[in-house]
Amino acid sequence: MKFDQNVAAALNQQINNELQASYVYLAMAAYFDASKLPGFAKWFRAHAEEEIDHAMRIYDFIVKRDGAVSLNGVAQPEKTYASPAAALKTALAMEEDVTAQIHKLFELAHDVKEYGTQNMLHWFLEEQIDEEDLFRHLLEQVEAAGDSRWHLLTLDRELAAPAKQ
Ligand SMILES: [Fe+2]
Numbered sequence: 001m002k003f004d005q006n007v008a009a010a011l012n013q014q015i016n017n018e019l020q021a022s023y024v025y026l027a028m029a030a031y032f033d034a035s036k037l038p039g040f041a042k043w044f045r046a047h048a049e050e051e052i053d054h055a056m057r058i059y060d061f062i063v064k065r066d067g068a069v070s071l072n073g074v075a076q077p078e079k080t081y082a083s084p085a086a087a088l089k090t091a092l093a094m095e096e097d098v099t100a101q102i103h104k105l106f107e108l109a110h111d112v113k114e115y116g117t118q119n120m121l122h123w124f125l126e127e128q129i130d131e132e133d134l135f136r137h138l139l140e141q142v143e144a145a146g147d148s149r150w151h152l153l154t155l156d157r158e159l160a161a162p163a164k165q
């Protein structure tokens with residue numbers, strides 16, 4: 001079945017959205033490194049890599065459907081945040097935006113009867129539930145630490161542990 005061109009365009013846009021998210025998380029990793037919180041930095045860096053994997057999943061899917069991959073520019077991310085909690089709030093809001101993007105993509109694929117694309121997107125629907133849960137949980141922990149540098153450092157040590165990756 002011929003690949004729907006509107007779906008192809010929307011999937012290319014989602015490659016860009018995932019790479020944009022990756023770039024924002026890498027900037028957050030740099031912010032945490034500058035804030036002397038290497039555990040948080042490591043966590044965000046790993047997450048930046050995960051978003052590249054998401055982009056590549058869609059890239060591979062487009063190629064398999066004999067579509068054309070078309071890469072657009074990625075915007076410059078924010079370099080600093082008012083606090084670790086502010087960074088986490090931005091991250092959670094971004095994940096919620098990505099969830100909305102995936103939902104829109106799914107609706108489009110549904111409308112034009114792109115069943116294969118819908119099937120591929122099921123993975124992303126599930127992933128976004130995990131992503132929102134993960135970021136919400138970390139934000140709650142950072143908010144619980146409040147202004148205590150000691151609590152933040154304890155949390156930082158936990159995030160540095162391999163099991164948390
Ligand atoms: Fe993603």
Ligand SMILES: [Fe+2]
Nearest residue numbers: 021051095131
């Ligand atoms: Fe994500």
